[in-house]
Amino acid sequence: MPNNFNQQIIEEFRANAGRVGGPFEGGRLLLLTTTGARTGTRHTTPLGYLPDGERMLIIASAGGAPTHPAWYHNLLANPRVTVEDGIFTYPAQATVLKGRERDHLFARAVQADPGWADYQARAGRVIPVIALTPLGGGPPAGPAGDFLTAIHDAFRRELTLIRGELTASGPNLGAQLRVNCLTLCQGLHHHHLGENGGLFSSLEKQHPELAPALQRLRQEHEAIARLLTRLQTLISGEGTDPGTLLAEVDRLTAELEAHLDDEEQHLVPILNAMTT
Template identity: 60%
Template sequence: MPNDFNQQIIEEFRANAGEVGGPFEGARLILLTTTGARSGERHTTPVAYYADGDGDVLVIASAAGAPKHPDWFHNLVAHPRVTVESGAFTYEATAEVLAGTARDDAFARAVEADPGWADYQARTSRVIPVVVLHQIPSDGPPNVSASSMGQYMQLIHDAFRRELALIRAEIGNAGPTLGAQLRINCLTFCQGLHNHHTGEDIAMFPFLADSHPALAPVLDRLREEHERIAELTAELKQVISANPEGTAGPADPADPADPVDPQHVRKEVERLTAALEAHLTYEEQQLIPILDAPAGAAGPAH
C-alpha cells in the first residue's frame, strides 16, 4: 500500500524541484524508484543521501532502526537498476550494496555528518546496509524537468544555490575539524560547478555568440567570471586538501585522521558564495529572456 506521508513528500519534492518543508526541510533528499522484488511494480521512496564522489551517492537502509530492512532495499537487491530524482536531474543508476570495510567507512562518515544514524544502528541487531548508487552514463543532455532552455538554466542554478546553502549550514554546525563527509560534499560541489561551466563555455556560449552577436560583451563577462570562480574553487579545494603542519602528502577527504579547520573552509566558501551568486544572477538576467524568447525576438543584453 502507498504510504500517504511518503506520497506527500514525493509530490512536494517534484512540484518544487527537490525542495520540501516540514521535518525534512533543509535535508539532503532524493527520490529513489525501485522495482518490486516480488511484484515487479515500480515504487518510489524519499531517502536521505550523501555524496560519494564521481557522481555517485550513498543511501542508508536504516528504516529508523526497525528490525527489518526497508522494502526499497530488498527491491534493489533483487533489481539493482534504479531511477534517481535529485530535484534538478533524473537519471538511471546501478545499486551496489557495500560490504566490510567499505560499508563501515561509509557508515562512519554518515554518523559523523549526523549522529542520528548511530542511534538507528543502536536500536537494531541487524547491520544497517549502506548502498552506493552509480549513475549510468547516457548519451545526450541530462534529463531535466524543464519546458524551456531558460527554465533549464534556472533549475540548474537553483540546485547549485541549494547545495551551497546546505554546505554552508553543515560547516556552521561542524566541530573543531571538518568532517570527511563534508569535505567530500565540498569537493563534489566544486566538480559539479566546473562541469556546468565547462558545458556552457563549449556549447551554450558559442551557440549564443553565433545567434546573438550583440551578446558578445555579456558572454565575455560570463567567461571571465567562470575563470574567477574556477580560481575560488581551486583555492577551496586546496584548503580542504591541506594537511596540518608536520604531515606528508595531501589530505584524504575521506580520512578523519587528516584534520581541516572549518573556520578556514568557511571563509573560502563565503568568498565562493558571493562570487557565484552574483554570477548566477547576472547570467539569469541576461540570458534567460533570450533563451525563452520566441524565434526572432531578443531580450536584454546590457
Template identity: 55%
Template sequence: MSATTPFHDTREKLILNDFTAQLIAEFKANDGLVGGPFENSRLLLLTTTGARTGQSRTAILGYYPDGDRVLVVGSAGGSPKHPDWYHNLLANPEVHIDLGLFAYPATAVVLRDAERDEVFARLVEADAGWGEYQQRTTRTIPVVALVQQPGPPPHAGGSFAEALKTIHAAFRRELALIRHEVATSGTLGAQLRINCLTVCHGLHYHHTGESTMLFPSLVEQHPELADVIAVLQAEHDQIAVLLDELKRLVGAPDVLAQVDELIAQLNAHLDREEAELLPYL
C-alpha cells in the same frame, strides 16, 4: 538526523504511511524542497519495483553525494529487518531517482565488506544517528550507491534556457546545503569534504562547457553579446580561483568564509548570466 528517522521510529503504521505520503507530496510540489525538520536535508525519491508484487514503490530517503553517485542507508531506524525498498532493489537493482530538480534512472549497487565499512564510518562521522541505529540491531545496516545509467543528461528534453535555469537552481541549492552543513557541523569531516569537492567539480565542468561551447557559439551568432560574454568569462575565471581555494581550505576552521564568498560571487554571476543570455536561448 536523517530523513528516515521518523519513518522508522513511529510504531503506528498508519501514521507512518500518512507522514510519508505527505512528505512525498510536499517534495513533489516544491521541486524537492520540504519544510519542518527536513528543511535543510538532502532528500530523494527512490522508486523500486516490488520484489513480490512487481509494482512501483516509492520511498523518500536522505542521501549523500559521493562523486558521480549518491548514497542511501538502509537503517530502518535500527529495526531487526531491512527496509522494504532494500529488498526490492536486491531483486531488481534498476531504480528511478528523483532529486526534485533532476530525475533519472539508476542502478543500485550494494556496498560490500571494506568499502561498506569505510563509507559507513564516514557517514557516522557526518551523522552519529547511523551509529546509534547500528547499535540497536544485529544486522549489518546496508549502504547502497545509486549510479546514474548511461543516457541523456537528467535535464534534457526542454529548451536550453529551461535547462540552464534548472542547472543554476541545482547549484544554488547545493551550495546553500553545504553552507548550512559547514555552519552547523562541529567538525568538517570526510563526508562534508566530499560534498564540497563534488559541487566544486560540478561547477568546474559546467563552466568549462559554457566557456568552450556556449559562449563562442553565442558570440558567433550574436556579435553584440561580445562584451557581455567577456564579463561572464572573467567571472568564470574569478570563480575558478575561489573553487581552487575552497578545495585547498576544505576542512580548515575558516572555510565558512570561503563558502560565503563563493556563494555570493556565484549567485551574482548566475543572475547576470540569466538576465543577459536567457533571452537569446
C-alpha cells in the same frame, strides 16, 4: 515511517523543488522509486542521502529496525531505479557496497551523523550502504534556457546545504563534509568548462551581439575558478578552521549568485527562443 507520512513528504518535496519542513528541513533528501520485487509495482520512498563524487549514497537503516526496508529488497531484484533530487529526475543504477568500501563509507556517515551508529546498534544486522550512480542521458525535453536555470538552481541549493552543514559542524571538519564541498567544486568546474567550450562558442556564432556579455561571463568563470581553488585547498588541508571555510563559502556564494543571475539575464531568453 507510515505510508501516509511518506506520501505527505513526497507531495511536499515535489511541490517545493525538493525542500521540505519538519524533521527533514535543511537536510539532504531524495525520492527513490524502485520496482516491486514480487509485484512489479513502482514504489517511491523519501530517503536521506550523502554525496560521493558522481554518485549518491543511501543507507538502508529502516530506523534501526531488525529487517531491511522493502525498497532495499526491491533494488536487489531490480537495481535500475529512478531518482528525484528536487531539480532533476533521472534513472540510476543501484549498487550494494561490500566489505571495506561499505565499512569505510558507513563510518564516514556515522562521523557526520552519530544517529547512524544508534541505528546499527539497534538493528542486529549489518545495515547496507547503497551507491546510486546516475545513468547517461541527454537534457530533459523543454526550453534550453529553463534547463540552464535548473542546473543553476541545483548549485544554489547545494551551497545552501553546505553552508548549513558547516554551521552545524562544530570545531572540526568531518570527512563527509569535505566530500560534499569537493563534490560541489568539481561540479562547478565541469559545468563552467562545458559552457566555455560548448555553449558560449555556439551562442557567439549564432548571436554575435552577445560577444561582450559572453566575454564578461568567461572572466567571471575565471574568478570563480580561483575561488574554487582556494576552497579546495582549505578543504584538503589539515586543521582548517570551519569559520575560515564558512567565510570562503559565503564569498563563493555571493560571487556565484551574481554570476548565475548575470548569465540567466543574458542567455535564458535567447536559449528559450531557440528551442521553442
